[in-house]
Amino acid sequence: MTQKTIQVHATHEHSHEGEGERLCMSRRQFLLFGGASVAMISLGGLPGLAEAAQAVKADYPRQKIGSLSALKNGVPIEFSYPYPDVRNILVKMGVPAGGGIGAGKDIVAFNQQCTHMGGPLDGTYKAEHQVLGPCPLHLTTFDLTRHGMVASGHATESLPQIVLEVRGDDIYATGVMGLVYGYSAMTTKRNA
Numbered sequence: 001m002t003q004k005t006i007q008v009h010a011t012h013e014h015s016h017e018g019e020g021e022r023l024c025m026s027r028r029q030f031l032l033f034g035g036a037s038v039a040m041i042s043l044g045g046l047p048g049l050a051e052a053a054q055a056v057k058a059d060y061p062r063q064k065i066g067s068l069s070a071l072k073n074g075v076p077i078e079f080s081y082p083y084p085d086v087r088n089i090l091v092k093m094g095v096p097a098g099g100g101i102g103a104g105k106d107i108v109a110f111n112q113q114c115t116h117m118g119g120p121l122d123g124t125y126k127a128e129h130q131v132l133g134p135c136p137l138h139l140t141t142f143d144l145t146r147h148g149m150v151a152s153g154h155a156t157e158s159l160p161q162i163v164l165e166v167r168g169d170d171i172y173a174t175g176v177m178g179l180v181y182g183y184s185a186m187t188t189k190r191n192a
């Protein structure tokens with residue numbers, strides 16, 4: 001495993017860097033950097049953007065999680081990545097999205113644990129609005145077209161986005177942008 005990002009916090013307007021391995025950035029910066037990651041992948045790398053992308057992305061072993069031909073618009077598929085207890089969804093939304101793959105740039109994958117207090121978002125995808133939520137605990141809803149940004153509710157951090165890659169008909173997960181709830185770093189163990 002190549003650990004490039006330890007922790008990413010999206011705040012409303014303030015950013016602070018240099019707290020050990022902790023990296024804090026504004027929501028605007030997070031979206032920008034997330035976009036940079038996509039740009040780097042699609043453009044083959046640009047000076048400066050590569051470093052920006054690496055600052056928010058943790059790479060893990062490539063894992064096949066689905067296929068283009070099996071996906072149906074608006075019907076999520078669940079999978080675990082990068083560890084068995086980290087639950088995610090893969091979904092073709094029918095509209096272009098940040099970090100989206102496929103011909104329509106509309107296939108994305110996100111972790112299913114709320115970034116506020118870890119509430120389960122399983123089964124809450126709303127195809128008509130391309131959102132995950134509301135969280136059953138405090139009602140946060142996440143916009144999957146915008147890198148999992150908070151659309152409403154208590155959470156302040158975007159939902160971790162699974163980085164995807166297409167090879168032929170196969171869809172692979174290759175990394176995670178952001179921090180899954182319960183992990184102080186994306187190591188193999190949750191916090192005690």
Ligand code: FES
Nearest residue numbers: 114117119135138
């Ligand atoms: S745990 Fe999801 S909004 Fe609080």
